[in-house]
Amino acid sequence: xxxxxxxxxxxxxxxxxxxxxxxxxxxxxxxxxxxxxxxxxxxxxxxxxxxxxxxxxxxxxxxxxxxxxxxxxxxxxxxxxxxxxxxxxxxxxxxxxxxxxxxxxxxxxxxxxxxxxxxxxxxxxxxxxxxxxxxxxxxxxxxxxxxxxxxxxxxxxxxxxxxxxxxxxxxxxxxxxxxxxxxxxxxxxxxxxxxxxxxxxxxxxxxxxxxxxxxxxxxxxxxxxxxxxxxxxxxxxxxxxxxxxxx
Amino acid sequence: xxxxxxxxxxxxxxxxxxxxxxxxxxxxxxxxxxxxxxxxxxxxxxxxxxxxxxxxxxxxxxxxxxxxxxxxxxxxxxxxxxxxxxxxxxxxxxxxxxxxxxxxxxxxxxxxxxxxxxxxxxxxxxxxxxxxxxxxxxxxxxxxxxxxxxxxxxxxxxxxxxxxxxxxxxxxxxxxxxxxxxxxxxxxxxxxxxxxxxxxxxxxxxxxxxxxxxxxxxxxxxxxxxxxxxxxxxxxxxxxxxxxxx
Numbered sequence: 321x322x323x324x325x326x327x328x329x330x331x332x333x334x335x336x337x338x339x340x341x342x343x344x345x346x347x348x349x350x351x352x353x354x355x356x357x358x359x360x361x362x363x364x365x366x367x368x369x370x371x372x373x374x375x376x377x378x379x380x381x382x383x384x385x386x387x388x389x390x391x392x393x394x395x396x397x398x399x400x401x402x403x404x405x406x407x408x409x410x411x412x413x414x415x416x417x418x419x420x421x422x423x424x425x426x427x428x429x430x431x432x433x434x435x436x437x438x439x440x441x442x443x444x445x446x447x448x449x450x451x452x453x454x455x456x457x458x459x460x461x462x463x464x465x466x467x468x469x470x471x472x473x474x475x476x477x478x479x480x481x482x483x484x485x486x487x488x489x490x491x492x493x494x495x496x497x498x499x500x501x502x503x504x505x506x507x508x509x510x511x512x513x514x515x516x517x518x519x520x521x522x523x524x525x526x527x528x529x530x531x532x533x534x535x536x537x538x539x540x541x542x543x544x545x546x547x548x549x550x551x552x553x554x555x556x557x558x559x560x561x562x563x564x565x566x567x
Numbered sequence: 568x569x570x571x572x573x574x575x576x577x578x579x580x581x582x583x584x585x586x587x588x589x590x591x592x593x594x595x596x597x598x599x600x601x602x603x604x605x606x607x608x609x610x611x612x613x614x615x616x617x618x619x620x621x622x623x624x625x626x627x628x629x630x631x632x633x634x635x636x637x638x639x640x641x642x643x644x645x646x647x648x649x650x651x652x653x654x655x656x657x658x659x660x661x662x663x664x665x666x667x668x669x670x671x672x673x674x675x676x677x678x679x680x681x682x683x684x685x686x687x688x689x690x691x692x693x694x695x696x697x698x699x700x701x702x703x704x705x706x707x708x709x710x711x712x713x714x715x716x717x718x719x720x721x722x723x724x725x726x727x728x729x730x731x732x733x734x735x736x737x738x739x740x741x742x743x744x745x746x747x748x749x750x751x752x753x754x755x756x757x758x759x760x761x762x763x764x765x766x767x768x769x770x771x772x773x774x775x776x777x778x779x780x781x782x783x784x785x786x787x788x789x790x791x792x793x794x795x796x797x798x799x800x801x802x803x804x805x806x807x808x809x810x811x812x813x
Contacts, residue, residue: 534576
């Protein structure tokens with residue numbers, strides 16, 4: 321398969337970026353999107369040009385490092401997968417693919433397709449944890465947890481923190497990410513204890529870092545590679561409002 | 568506690584949700600009141616007379632104006648925040664995501680159309696009814712098809728017949744109701760989500776409820792306007808010599 325790639329190139333955070341067009345030929349349909357990017361970079365290096373910088377790590381859809389806004393979709397047009405899990409058979413032979421970095425004021429571009437997602441780490445540091453005594457591993461069944469609660473918590477915990485939600489949202493809102501973290505802990509007895517403090521701290525940090533306000537469009541859940549539901553946002557709203565009303 | 572409604576994103580959204588809910592309830596009341604017009608012009612005027620410029624109607628109007636103002640001001644504050652959060656650099660390619668309604672992404676524009684329509688509506692009716700009573704202005708004189716009548720502030724039926732005898736007013740009001748329909752299809756279920764009363768089981772139900780409420784409101788208002796257009800002459804003559812009982 322042959323593709324024309326329109327890729328955002330930007331030297332560093334302070335430089336003005338622009339699209340550049342590249343051609344990749346003889347790509348197997350079973351090549352993953354990131355492998356296709358590797359082939360392009362290999363070609364560029366052979367031609368003595370600067371390769372395209374892009375984030376990636378596990379290439380198994382679990383680390384949340386890969387990003388890229390491909391043809392208008394965060395992580396590309398495939399449903400419920402990260403960029404690394406998408407294959408070139410998803411695209412039409414001979415088509416043009418536009419690749420952009422995440423666009424959000426809270427995710428500044430560092431270089432080409434790489435953005436700084438440190439803002440998500442800061443939100444996590446504000447309250448996305450439980451305070452427990454570190455000691456020997458506790459018995460997994462010591463605290464009985466209803467199956468439905470455990471399932472819901474796990475669904476929320478599937479969030480890989482890739483940033484697709486804020487990158488997709490027309491308001492640059494990080495609510496789906498924050499909601500997934502708050503929800504996954506709120507549904508478990510260990511996390512319940514600090515539920516109110518967590519919701520308040522994480523929302524406050526999210527607002528402080530300049531993320532936008534959720535207007536319930538649902539675009540985030542449509543583009544989330546882990547299909548996190550906006551029902552978790554409703555739970556975050558409940559947790560936050562209940563905590564504030566108790567103050 | 569008071570400040571989270573002004574300084575947190577979730578709190579500001581709650582203000583939008585509660586003020587929106589209040590406005591929806593008012594609109595439902597207004598629509599029910601309007602429907603009386605089809606069955607009895609006298610009955611409709613009785614309601615106008617009951618409301619008029621009494622203290623409770625004035626207090627209601629002030630509360631309503633405050634509701635509209637809060638909803639409007641917060642919409643702008645939130646939208647400016649959101650615009651900044653999106654960043655200066657926009658995507659070159661965008662798509663309409665699956666399951667994302669057009670209305671949900673255009674609430675501000677739809678709201679602005681609703682506000683513009685509201686302004687015109689106030690000029691057409693409120694300025695000739697409650698305002699006349701409060702300010703003690705002279706009653707307007709209206710002429711339709713050779714019949715001349717003095718518009719008493721409680722003669723809402725006459726004003727309706729006169730206003731909707733003009734086809735362009737009918738078109739403008741129908742467009743206004745259509746914008747409101749789109750606004751409510753997202754707004755009604757969204758207010759539950761923002762207040763935290765939603766989950767995956769309830770999304771289809773809440774969205775269905777939103778569509779029903781929006782459609783009821785559209786039809787309820789539209790039917791009165793259309794009927795008034797076709798029967799404007801008849802209604803105008805009927806109410807030309809009407810005087811309040813009290």
